[in-house]
Amino acid sequence: MLSEGEVVFTPEELERYDRQIRIPEFGIEAQVRLKRKRALIIGIGGLGSIISIYLTRAGVGKLLLIDRDKVSITDLNRQILYTHEDVGKYKVKVAIKKLSEMNPYVDVDGVSDEVNENNVDDYVREADIVIDGLDSFKTRLIVNDSCVRFKRPFIHGAVNGFNGQVMTIMPLKGPCLRCLIPKEPPEEKHIVPVIGVTPAIIGTIEALEAIKIMTGLGEPLVGYLLVVNGLHGYFRKFKIARKPNCPACGEKR
Amino acid sequence: MIVNDSSMRLYVRFYARIKEEMGREAVNLNVKGNAMNIIDLLRILSKDKKMRKGTLIDYYLQGKLLIAVNEEIIRRNEEGKLILKDGDIIDIMPLPSGG
Numbered sequence: 001m002l003s004e005g006e007v008v009f010t011p012e013e014l015e016r017y018d019r020q021i022r023i024p025e026f027g028i029e030a031q032v033r034l035k036r037k038r039a040l041i042i043g044i045g046g047l048g049s050i051i052s053i054y055l056t057r058a059g060v061g062k063l064l065l066i067d068r069d070k071v072s073i074t075d076l077n078r079q080i081l082y083t084h085e086d087v088g089k090y091k092v093k094v095a096i097k098k099l100s101e102m103n104p105y106v107d108v109d110g111v112s113d114e115v116n117e118n119n120v121d122d123y124v125r126e127a128d129i130v131i132d133g134l135d136s137f138k139t140r141l142i143v144n145d146s147c148v149r150f151k152r153p154f155i156h157g158a159v160n161g162f163n164g165q166v167m168t169i170m171p172l173k174g175p176c177l178r179c180l181i182p183k184e185p186p187e188e189k190h191i192v193p194v195i196g197v198t199p200a201i202i203g204t205i206e207a208l209e210a211i212k213i214m215t216g217l218g219e220p221l222v223g224y225l226l227v228v229n230g231l232h233g234y235f236r237k238f239k240i241a242r243k244p245n246c247p248a249c250g251e252k253r
Numbered sequence: 254m255i256v257n258d259s260s261m262r263l264y265v266r267f268y269a270r271i272k273e274e275m276g277r278e279a280v281n282l283n284v285k286g287n288a289m290n291i292i293d294l295l296r297i298l299s300k301d302k303k304m305r306k307g308t309l310i311d312y313y314l315q316g317k318l319l320i321a322v323n324e325e326i327i328r329r330n331e332e333g334k335l336i337l338k339d340g341d342i343i344d345i346m347p348l349p350s351g352g
Contacts, residue, residue, distance in 0.1 A: 047352045135352035160349035163269040182329050185316030185348060192351035199352070225319070225326060227346060229269060238344070239325040 007032045013105050017059050030215035031059060037214045038062040040127035042115055042143055044095050045069075046078040046194060047157050048133025050203025051210070053081065055131075056099045056106050058211055063099065065110035066123060067091045067133075078196035115139055120146040131155045131210050133203075135192065137184040141248075144169065144177035148248045153213045153220075157206040161193050162230035164202035166221060167240070168209045171249055174222035175240045178248040198230055260285045261339035263294065268346040271309075271318070291320055291332040294343065309345070319346045 009031075014021070017031050039060050041048050044067045055063060071079070071086045071094060079091075086094045092110035099108045115123065116139075124130055124146040132155060134140050140156065147154035147169065154169040156177055169176050205226065212218045225238045244250055263282045267275045275298075282297070292310070299308035312318050320327045321344040327335060337343070 043352050045352050133352050135350065137348075137350055157352070158349040159351045160347065161269065163347070163349055165349060179328070180319075180326060181316065181348070183316070185350070188350050192349075194351050227268070236344075237324070238319075238321045241325070241328065243328055 007035050009035075010105075013059075016103070016105070020058065025217055026215070030217060033215045034059050034211070035061045037128045038064065038126065039210060039214070040064045040066070040123055040130045041133050042066050042123070042130065042139070043133030043135065044079075044081065044091050044110075045075065045133060045135060046159065046196070046199030047203040047206065048131075049079045049081040049095075050200050051131050051133055051207045052095060052099055053102065054204060054207035055210060056103045056108065058207075059103065060106060060214065062107040063109070064123070064127065065092055065095050065108070066113055066115055067095075067110070068112055068114040078194060078199050080196070080200075115143060117142055121149065124150050124152055127152060129153045129155070129210055129213055131206055132157050136187065137181060138187065140177060141181070141184055145248045147171055148176050148178075155206045155209045155213075157202045159192075159194050159198045159202050162195065162198055164198050164228045164230075166202055166205045166209065166226045166228075167224065168213070168221040170213075170220070170222045175242040176246065176249040179243040179246045180225065180240055182243075182247065198228075201228055201230065261289075261337070261341075263337060263341050263343060265294070265298065265343045265345065268344065269349075270347045271312075271345055275309075289337050290335055291322070291327055291337070291343075294337060298345075312347075317348055319348050320344065321346075 020026050021028055021031055037060055039055055041051050044065050069091050071082045071089055073087050081095050090112050092112045096108050096110050120142050130147050130152050148171040151171045156167045158165055209220050212220050225240055227236045261284055266279045295310040295313055299310045322341055
């Protein structure tokens, strides 16, 4: 047993993480920090499937998943946590089972719920970091505002077709989602078209950002919007300034 | 005698769905005058090309676009304050919402 503070690893667990512990910048220190963290993923669809799989395999301490939906056959081109047999089952239930099988050392829990103004604080307060697997800006902004209130890091991601974007929010240290989008655009009337590789790319970057924040490694995408165009093969980083009159994180909030 | 024949060159790039709808990747604009902001630019581009569902300016006012000038995202409601200058590169992107 190796123990550092309250964190204890079994020999098997250390073996499981051997290849990442060998990364010079990572080491056992980052593994310990990861195990101390509780990550909240809101929405376990295309993005959330990828984020939850990589955080589970990386060895985050506790993972909480929220999603109200059941698996539909139209989800299966991209939501890689689910298979044909899962159609009709609650996503959260399937996800807990599969992720726990992937890594029994992670405490995976979930709630079949819809996040709204009334319950968001209860979920965000308990988390060390919040990661966006959502499909609506209305809910994203509700989550953003709660993350600002509780000063929780929030990783934003969104996709459409072959395109997507990622932004890492460190409340009051950099711009928040409302500095970028002050109020929600009209609800998308049409089904958002998407191919599985797009949420895979964006979700993986979100998971990477979450790992960086939880371990304190590298430079997270704070103050930047990373825009990915899959069809034309480019990643472009745009600067975003903090908005002094932002309704969420501005001076007069 | 002061001759005001100032004109500026702007380079505008279109992304994803906007590119498909505009039918091109980028456009080089030569604009007369020197006090133009993003909204003015969108009006000019909207005259140039009708999109499938309204114009670029409609899209922008509905909150469906992100716009960057020289790789910095322009804050919403502050588009009027930023006066474009010769040589600026403007990126016009759709806002993805899916998950």
